[in-house]
Amino acid sequence: MTKIKTSARGCFITVEGGEGAGKSSNLAFIQSLLEAAGKPVLFTREPGGTPLGEAIRELLLGHKHTGMADDTELLLMFAARAEHLHRKILPALEQGKWVLCDRFTDASFAYQGAGRGISAERIATLQQFVQGVLRPDLTLLLDLPVETGLERAGKRSDPDRFESEAHLFFEKVRTGYLQIAAREPDRVRVIDASPGLQVVQDQIAEVIQGYLDNLNG
């Protein structure tokens, strides 16, 4: 089991959201807010973040294995996560770095759980196995109506295996994310991602500032 939380460890911040929610558009902004506050930031992503994890990402997102079993998809997510934790996230946190991660285990509960229908209990078993007690300290959930997200994402070419899913799948994913946020309001802060970028970033800045103030206070 994974060992964690020493007092000197850095904070673990994750960013989540459905299709076209604007994670990529806002991650550099979040990093700049943290760095402006003097925090050494390591940016990374899931699935991926390590050479092996990126290879697993290709298997998961590419179209070569369309139709893979839901359990296979879940186990590959957690295999990539185990590698990511041991090779990158945990060492960085232990060195006092702040880890900013584009998606983490909430995505498994939202996509493989709510989206594909795998029970939360089974996912929680893997979460415990792979992560032990480690959970993100703060999660920003960029939320917007599925229609809006798909319209934004649709402007890009070549949808990946997840982006090729039907509308109903993304409705379930959105509901799954919002249920997590409702259960854990202190950790998961919902950002309304539907307005223009400036308004979205104003909300993000307020949450990050509040988090930093709380740590210092």
Ligand code: Z5A
């Ligand atoms: N997945 C999973 O199933 N289980 C797991 O455990 C994990 C992941 C960890 C890869 O994720 C897939 O893996 C993902 C879930 C699954 N599948 N999906 N879908 P990813 O994060 O790499 O892929 P993504 O969700 O497609 O993220 P993305 O491609 O980076 O999109 P985004 O970051 O959310 O959006 P964006 O690229 O920043 O913005 C989309 C467009 O909207 C773009 O043209 C922007 O300029 C525009 N945009 C952004 N914000 C705005 C605002 N505010 N107004 C107007 N236009 C905007």
